[in-house]
């Protein structure tokens with residue numbers, strides 16, 4: 001009887017056409033061995049800003065540094081300061097007040113509020129895994145706080161944030177604190193191989209969470225054209241043209257989120273997670289057919305192409 005049950009359970013598991021191996025380069029985790037980097041104790045200022053902050057102040061999880069209040073609408077409490085009582089951290093610390101985020105987090109500016117609210121519900125229910133911090137916060141954040149954050153980020157105008165560059169060699173990098181990929185201080189180059197390497201355009205600006213400049217994403221030579229074919233035609237049945245659901249400019253359609261101009265490694269993480277059962281649920285089910293047959297190289301090419309478009 002037990003064996004029969006087992007067979008029945010196995011038979012009911014949907015067969016994945018190509019379960020792609022997890023691309024570790026897209027899921028950065030702080031390296032155990034860190035290069036010797038002197039953390040700067042000075043108080044930084046930025047031209048045109050009234051703020052003066054140390055790195056420690058910038059990394060305070062309950063005070064999102066707001067270098068340029070003119071760059072975004074007024075932030076609600078949860079985005080600017082989080083909620084110390086429930087230990088929900090300020091959304092603006094990781095996602096920035098401009099919603100443009102860093103490679104290891106997510107670009108949330110302009111996401112439809114209904115989509116945003118559903119993601120928080122999916123983190124809470126376990127339908128969406130992959131980001132421990134988001135899952136933990138989703139379990140204790142209130143509905144009102146979720147709504148305030150969702151409405152805020154939906155109202156923030158998306159801005160170009162990532163420059164995609166095709167290349168065969170990249171600066172050597174390491175994964176610093178907070179899962180952040182940075183150029184290795186010993187500099188030097190290495191072959192890119194089949195990866196996307198995304199690093200700050202200006203390391204100081206990014207480390208101080210100043211929203212004036214973003215990232216450069218190095219992608220393998222030829223990947224943008226390969227991605228274009230997959231995204232626009234479906235690549236001869238490999239996937240489904242994305243514009244049908246994500247809109248002609250890939251900037252979203254109704255409750256379907258935009259995918260243009262987002263961090264390419266974030267895109268790879270989502271495609272892989274949706275293919276491999278880490279992101280399920282009623283609405284992610286619509287992504288089942290588009291991701292089912294993709295290899296990691298296909299995901300990389302798609303991400304290179306969509307990231308190179310204006311958000």
Ligand code: HEC
Nearest residue numbers: 089090091094104105106116119130131133134149266269
């Ligand atoms: C400590 C850093 C951190 C903080 C603080 C943080 N986030 Fe996140 N957020 C992340 C990471 C990491 C991801 C997931 C990236 C991934 O899946 O690859 C994410 C993803 C998300 C997403 C999914 C975006 C999408 O396009 O589907 C939403 C929505 C979100 N966060 C909302 C919030 C809200 C609301 C807050 C404040 C209450 C918040 N985040 C605070 C790190 C953070």
Ligand code: HEC
Nearest residue numbers: 239240241242244245256257267270283284286287290302
């Ligand atoms: C049949 C409709 C449909 C098609 C076709 C489709 N998508 Fe989606 N996609 C969705 C929906 C709906 C969501 C939101 C899922 C959710 O709510 O969790 C989504 C979510 C995503 C996300 C996650 C966005 C985020 O912010 O986390 C990515 C990345 C994505 N799609 C990429 C693609 C790409 C690339 C293609 C084409 C190769 C594509 N999609 C084709 C419906 C579609």
